[in-house]
Amino acid sequence: MSNAFVFPSIHDFPPFYTFQPTQTTWQNQVALWSEIILSYYRHHKLYRLELSESLNSELFHNKGINRRLKLDTLQMIIDEMVKQGMAEWDSPPKKTTAIIYWRKPEEWATLINNWVFEAGITNSILTVYEIAHGDTTEGLEFHKLDQIILMKSLDILVKKGVAQTFQGTSADDIGVKFFGIN
Amino acid sequence: MDRFSRVELTSTLRPVLNEGETILAIQDNVGLYDGNEKAAGYMNGKVYLTSHRIIYVDSEQPNTNSIGVEIRFIKGREFYTGFVKSSPKITLKFSESNNNNSSPFYHQLNDSSTSTLSSASSTWICPICSYSNTPQIFKCQLCGVKKTENLASITPPPASSLSNTSASSQQQITTNQTSPIKKTQGDTGIECPQCTFLNHPDMVICEICDAELGTNIKINEEEILGSRVGGKSKDDFIRLAFRNGGAGTFYDKMKQAITMKEWEKTIEPSKSPIDFDPVRGGISGIMRNAEENKKEQDEYLNQAFKDLESLKTITEKMESAESEEVSTFKTNLFKLGISNPVTKDEAGSIYHKELARELAEFLENTLDKDNGMMSLTDIYCIFNRARGVALISPNDLYKACSLFERLNLPLRLRKYESGLLVVHDDQIAQRILEYIKLRGSLSGIELASIEQKSVVLVNEQLQMVEAKGLICRDESIEGIRYYDNLINHFVWER
CATH class of the missing domain: 1.10.10.10 (Winged helix-like DNA-binding domain superfamily/Winged helix DNA-binding domain)
Structure with missing residues (x-):
């Protein structure tokens, strides 16, 4: 937690923590919540949302007005975000953990590919661990990127024919070779 | 159309009726024709037939495009049953005399009204083929060209007006002479935009090259449409086109209304309610009244029990005191009354819509006292009480109330979880x-x-x-x- 995230004023509005039965109001409420979640996750570089755990975090529990979002309401919000491609359930149909895409896998894929170009490491084999946790990626946006998101974006690159993966002994040992095609 | 005047509307967009005027029939989806042409802006509306007037209320712009005409101006009527795609129509013809008064154009041309009137009985000569037609025919028998309005001045004035030697008739002749000149100046023909051939002003398409000559005519039409209300019109009749049926009953009712001549009946001045005394008014006044009444009755009772004999005479007084109360109650209810209840017969297919409007007008005053809401059963009672005649069924009331929202009236019908139906204001x-x-x-x-x-x-x-x-x-x-x-x-x- 480097610097504190500034919540919008609606975060202090008590009805914001209650499921609104009116359709239009609910849609607006969901839109605002997903916007706040995305910005909060981007701000803190978070990727995973454990629902029951995060209900105690400052994001969903406003101690100032003593309001807390309910689990089922949060699930509905995440459901809505999944529909719009801003999130994904980690292991559906269980709705306990979600991955928040404050940047979509496609966007991550282009970022990684660009980095490969700039670093001049085309046609050499890298491990997945190196990309996410290696010294060379220190300070880059996808440093400490979530394993699942990273794999997804690598898959996209493979499908495009830009890269190739090699099976390793463990998840971190998977090798990637970039062909240097943009 | 020049006999039409604007009609005031109530808040619920029904026409305001004059005293003694009653609605006889209502029909929706009716369009107006000015002569043979469709009247722009008056193509879809509701037509009310009252004992005095025929009122058109436009459904799109009710506040600006609502007009009415008094039945007494109607001098002739025709009924057309409709054929394939053309809807049934009622033609209303108006008297000639009124037309002259309202149109300055006619004044100028027909200053010598005697000559035009007499000339109307003579034959007219077709400007195209020079065939002399009988005056009853509006299209030339030979070539089918329409008779022009100003033709009257072409026919030679009869001897009677010429033989007149007074100074005024001299002037008549000069005006009679100048007008045809003006006409010929204006009627030199329409130049075809394609081949520059000078066509006869009545032509729509160039005789040489078949190009359209529309421009002049269109401007003319616009002028006429612009001066629709209160302005002159070419033809002396209008048509009502009934796109939703109901023309037959409307026509019958109109015939009745014309024969009834309701407008000739003198309106009896309605009794004004008892003058309001500000000193005795208000709650204190009512309390004082009640106190006085009580005192009086106490006295009667005291006297009555003193003597049985006198009781008999006093019972009459007591009865009258009681009936007074009843009568005030009745007048109070009467004040709520609806002078012109909408009935199924007159409104037909739009009965429920009209009923909803009437109900909204009625409830405007009544609902305030009840905190802006009232159960449907209560409304059923007081509404029927107010109507007095032509009582409505609960089902009709329910249907009318459920139309509030669609008709944009300031009331809503709501069904609560318990099943209670309530009408409340917005x-x-x-x-x-x-x-x-x-x-x-x-x-x-x-x-x-x-x-x-x-x-x-x-x-x-x-x-x-x-x-x-x-x-x-x-x-x-x-x-x-x-x-x-x-x-x-x-x-x-x-």
């Missing part, structure tokens, strides 16, 4: 919003104490306003509180 939402703005938030119990209503009822109203998206709820251990709907308007600027 103001409750505004009031709730105002309370919330004052206090920040509002619970059902708080609103109930402000509005002096039951909590159940108030909760229903809150939910209704919430469903409109005007307020939003906050559920906590303290219960449900309602807030102004910030969620709907919030924009997060980062």
Whole structure:
């Protein structure tokens, strides 16, 4: 937690923590919540949302007005975000953990590919661990990127024919070779 | 169309009727024709037939395009049953004399009204083929060209007006001479835009090259349409096109209305209600009255029990005192009365819509006393009481009430969970919003104490306003509180 995230004023509005039965109001409420979640996750570089755990975090529990979002309401919000491609359930149909895409896998894929170009490491084999946790990626946006998101974006690159993966002994040992095609 | 005048409308868009005027029939989806042409802006509306007038209320722009004509101007009528795609029409013809008064154009041309009137009986000569036609025929028998309006001046004036030697008739002749000259100047023909051939002014298409000559005519038409109400018109008749049927009954009713001549009956001045005395008025006045009555009755009772004999005479007085009360009650109810109840016969297919409008007018005054809402059963009672005649069925009332929203009337019918049907005004939402703005938030119990209503009822109203998206709820251990709907308007600027 480097610097504190500034919540919008609606975060202090008590009805914001209650499921609104009116359709239009609910849609607006969901839109605002997903916007706040995305910005909060981007701000803190978070990727995973454990629902029951995060209900105690400052994001969903406003101690100032003593309001807390309910689990089922949060699930509905995440459901809505999944529909719009801003999130994904980690292991559906269980709705306990979600991955928040404050940047979509496609966007991550282009970022990684660009980095490969700039670093001049085309046609050499890298491990997945190196990309996410290696010294060379220190300070880059996808440093400490979530394993699942990273794999997804690598898959996209493979499908495009830009890269190739090699099976390793463990998840971190998977090798990637970039062909240097943009 | 020049005999039409604007018609005032009530808040529910029904025409305001004059005293002694009654509605005989109503038909919707009716269009007006000025002569043979469709009247722009008057193509779809409701037509009311009253004992005095025929009123057209436009459905799109009721406030500007609502006009009426008095039946007494109607001198002739025709009924056309309709064929394939053309809808049944009623033609209304108007008297000639009135036309001259209202149109300056006619004044100028026919200053010598005697000559035109007499010439009307003579034959007219077709400007195209020079065939002399009988005056009853409006199209040339030989070539089918329409008779022009100013043709009257072409026919030679009869000897009677020429032989007149007075100075005024001299002037007549000069005007008679100048007008045809003007006409020929204006009628030199329309130049074809394609081949520059000078066509006869009556032509629509160039005789040489078949190009359209529309421009001049279009301008003319626009002028006529612009001066629709109160302005002159070419033809002396209008048509009502009944696109939704109902023309037959309307025509029958109109015939009745014309024969009844309701407008010739003198209107008896209605008795004005007893003058209001400001000193004796108000609650104190009522209390004083009641006290006096009580004293009187006490006296009667005292006297009555003193002597049985006198009791007999005094009972009459007591009875009269009682009946006085009843009569005031009746007059109070009568004040609520509806002078012109809508009935199924007159309104036909739009019966329920009209009923809803009437009901809305009626409830405007009545609902205020009851906190802006009333159960449907109560409304059924007082509404039928007010109508007096032509009582309506509960089903009709229900149907009429469910039309409030669609007709944009300031009332709503609501069915509560318990099955209770209530009509309430549209103001409750505004009031709730105002309370919330004052206090920040509002619970059902708080609103109930402000509005002096039951909590159940108030909760229903809150939910209704919430469903409109005007307020939003906050559920906590303290219960449900309602807030102004910030969620709907919030924009997060980062």
